[in-house]
């Protein structure tokens with residue numbers, strides 16, 4: 198089994214509605230996103246997936262999140278359970294990427310999206 202990963206970053210503001218603490222007020226992070234894929238077989242170039250293709254597709258999604266208030270985006274607008282937490286961002290990016298890479302399934306599968314709010318705090322989203 199092979200696994201590949203790419204990382205990217207974006208800057209965005211958010212607040213956590215219903216949260217008791219300073220994170221209930223608007224503030225910003227430089228978020229880091231790591232996406233991993235797995236599969237058994239390599240293509241004729243010896244690649245599971247071309248990093249270039251992965252980076253471009255991740256970048257297209259992440260660009261929509263860059264320099265915005267995440268609470269203004271439809272998936273996170275209801276607040277509460279839908280707050281733009283690292284967990285919900287990881288699930289959102291995972292679901293968007295799964296659609297983008299559906300043509301590669303079942304040979305290559307997205308395994309996880311991990312989102313860091315800071316260098317020492319992150320959340321991952323995975324599916325069975």
Ligand SMILES: Nc1nc2c(c(=O)[nH]1)N=C([C@H](O)[C@H](O)COP(=O)(O)OP(=O)(O)OP(=O)(O)O)CN2
Pocket residue numbers: 213220224281282283284314315318320
């Ligand atoms: N499981 C989660 N917990 C928290 C999240 C989250 O997305 N998932 N988010 C926050 C806030 O966004 C907050 O901005 C980050 O909190 P915290 O780690 O306390 O932030 P600091 O950078 O100030 O950390 P210090 O170590 O205290 O400096 C909260 N929790």
Ligand SMILES: [Zn+2]
Pocket residue numbers: 211220224225226314
């Ligand atoms: Zn925060």
